[in-house]
Amino acid sequence: MTKLSRRVLEIEESVTLAASARAKELKAQGRDILELSVGQPDFVTPKHIQDAAIKSIQDGSASFYTVASGLPELKDAISQYFENFYGYSVERNQIAAGTGAKFVLYALFTALINPEDEVIIPTPFWVSYADQIKMNGGVPVFVKTSEENHFKAALEQLEAARTDKTKMILLNSPSNPTGMIYSKEELEAIGNWAVEHDILILSDDIYGRLVYNGAKFTPISSLSEAIRKQTIVINGVSKTYSMTGWRVGYVVADSEIVAAISKIVSQTTSNLTTAAQYAAIEALTGAQDSVEEMRQAFEKRLNTVYPLLAEVPGFEVVKPEGAFYLFPNVKKAMEMKGYTDVTAFTTALLEEAGVALVTGAGFGAPENIRMSYATDMDTLKEAVRRLKAFMEN
Ligand code: PMP
Ligand code: GLU
Numbered sequence: 068m069t070k071l072s073r074r075v076l077e078i079e080e081s082v083t084l085a086a087s088a089r090a091k092e093l094k095a096q097g098r099d100i101l102e103l104s105v106g107q108p109d110f111v112t113p114k115h116i117q118d119a120a121i122k123s124i125q126d127g128s129a130s131f132y133t134v135a136s137g138l139p140e141l142k143d144a145i146s147q148y149f150e151n152f153y154g155y156s157v158e159r160n161q162i163a164a165g166t167g168a169k170f171v172l173y174a175l176f177t178a179l180i181n182p183e184d185e186v187i188i189p190t191p192f193w194v195s196y197a198d199q200i201k202m203n204g205g206v207p208v209f210v211k212t213s214e215e216n217h218f219k220a221a222l223e224q225l226e227a228a229r230t231d232k233t234k235m236i237l238l239n240s241p242s243n244p245t246g247m248i249y250s251k252e253e254l255e256a257i258g259n260w261a262v263e264h265d266i267l268i269l270s271d272d273i274y275g276r277l278v279y280n281g282a283k284f285t286p287i288s289s290l291s292e293a294i295r296k297q298t299i300v301i302n303g304v305s306k307t308y309s310m311t312g313w314r315v316g317y318v319v320a321d322s323e324i325v326a327a328i329s330k331i332v333s334q335t336t337s338n339l340t341t342a343a344q345y346a347a348i349e350a351l352t353g354a355q356d357s358v359e360e361m362r363q364a365f366e367k368r369l370n371t372v373y374p375l376l377a378e379v380p381g382f383e384v385v386k387p388e389g390a391f392y393l394f395p396n397v398k399k400a401m402e403m404k405g406y407t408d409v410t411a412f413t414t415a416l417l418e419e420a421g422v423a424l425v426t427g428a429g430f431g432a433p434e435n436i437r438m439s440y441a442t443d444m445d446t447l448k449e450a451v452r453r454l455k456a457f458m459e460n
Contacts, residue, residue, distance in 0.1 A: 078198040082429030086413070090423035101450045103438045104423040106243060106392060108309035110364075112346070113357040116308060119349035120342045129342035135333035136325065137164030137317070141344045144351040145317055152275070153286050155295070160322040163329050164339050164347070168273055168303035168316030171328070173199050174335070175299065175318055178327035179267070180205040184234040186269075189220035190431035191394065193243045193271070197431070208233070209431055214385050214396055218245040222256050235267040238287060241274040244394045244430050244437045246387020248278065254287040258294035268298040273316075274390040276307045276358060279366040282388035288319075299324060306391075307358055308350040315339060315347040365391050368440045368447060375451045376438070380458040391441040394427070398434040400458060409433050420457040422450045 069076070087105035094100045123129040136142075142159040150156045165171040172195070180186070182204040188196055189210045197207040210228050212218045225236065238257070240249040249257070261268045268287060275284045288298040303316035318328060332338065369387065376393055377384050381400025384393055397412060406412040410426040413436055417423050427435030440447055 074202055077201050079429065081198075082194050083425055086417075086423060086425045090417065093417070093423075098421065100417070100421050100423055101446050101453070102423045103440070103442060103447070103450055104425050106306075106390075106439045106441060107311040108306065108361060108365075108391070108441045109443060110309040110357075110361055112308065112310050112313070113350075115353050116310070116346050116350045119353075120313075120346040123342050123345035129345060131341060133338045133341055133344060135338050136162070136329035137339060138341075138344050138348070141348050144348045145319065148351045149319065153289050153300075155289060157319050158322070161325055162317060162319055163325045163332065164315065164317040164344065165328070165332050166316070166336050166339050167314040168271070168301050168305065169195055170314075170336070171303075171316040171318050172196070172271070172301055173202070174328045174331040175269070175301070175320075175324070176200055176203040176205065177331050178324060180234065183232060185230060185232045186234060187225060187228050187236040187266075188431075189218075189224075189237075191218065191242070191244050191427065191435065192237070192431055193239055194429040196237055196239075205234070206232070211431075214383070217385060218242065218247045218394075219249060219253065220257075222260055225257065225260060229264060229266070233264070233266050235269050236261055237269045237271070239271040239273075240287075241278060241282075241284060241387075241389025243274065243390050244392045244425075244427070244432070244435075245385070246390045246392055246394065247385075248282055248284060248388045249287075251285045251290070254285055255290055255294075258287050258290050258297070262293045262297050266297075268294070269301065270298050271301045273301065273303050273306055275302070277362055277365060277391060278389040279362075279369055280388070284389065296321065304347050304350045309357075309361060310346065310350065313340075313343040313346055315343050365441065368442075368444055369393075371444060372440050372447045372451060375448065376454075379451065379455045382454070382458075391439055393438045393440060394430075394432070394435050395438070396434050397427075397436050401434075403458065409436060412436070416454065416457065420453045422453050422457075 090102045142162040180203045299320040305311040382395040384395035413426040425437040
């Protein structure tokens, strides 16, 4: 009889992190593996951000705990960032920072979810949402989208999924893993529907600055006063500033929700690492040139790799507008190679072609596979060459 809790038995390890761990293991054994699995920018954190953290360590400010929800200066930096990029300002008591957007999301679900509460999640979805909801006793309700509708949920689908237990809808635009972006009109329709039925909107905006080829990110929280009141915004510095290792995420929401999250932070991590808070302040308020440089690099990679990937036999791919992932449908490729399970197919690509991707299974997309293009151009081109050779053999 296992001693493990039912809660932990119900969840899986994060497939993105597991895929990356497996690729690293094979590399350590001397195998030639191209790693396009975990989603993180390949750039070193910009120097002015590093310097702010170093300064805080050396002048002693980073030696101590902070308020659980973050330094007042960090909240002011987030507020200023909201004025610049969302077009509205927020009060300190509407902001809580934590150890990565991932942990802030977890604290948020703990703060809001009662057993059996339902959360509507359009699929494909980022791997951690469903398991975090389950860990907190909630019920993820999936609304399926596919390539035909550009991976966007239609209002009728959301309405069909709504019950009297629906507490929240989760939106992630630009999306991990599909890279699609909801338009202003689509968000207005979803926002008004959520207001009408008193359903909270959880808007994960972490890829909001990473949009390409003229695409535009609209924050749903900026659309009207009523929608903003209904919305909880999750954001962070990991993707925009190439700071995944610093573990800085934050939530902007109604002060009652923020106070509840702060309470959870105070009883778990105490506070986000102090030096990382100083780095985040500089990231959010300092020069933004490196953000644009990195964005342009991703755009170039997307525009180069997308047409190459589309030529791989059996791979059908919609061109993404944001984030840094390609999410081809590999149903035909699997048929050609005699696979029925996308996870087994992903393993074959790793073992036989030396290309580490992530199975779509963890994203609620059993016909797709995810490739991160947040890596250098040579690696990307070689990876696609290997995939093509694998399929043509
Ligand atoms: N949301 C989405 C959609 C993501 O892809 C990630 C990736 N890490 C996160 C949240 C969490 O980011 P972090 O914990 O690094 O802030
Ligand atoms: N969000 C990134 C990804 O999807 C990083 C890993 C993770 O947190 O899942 O690959």
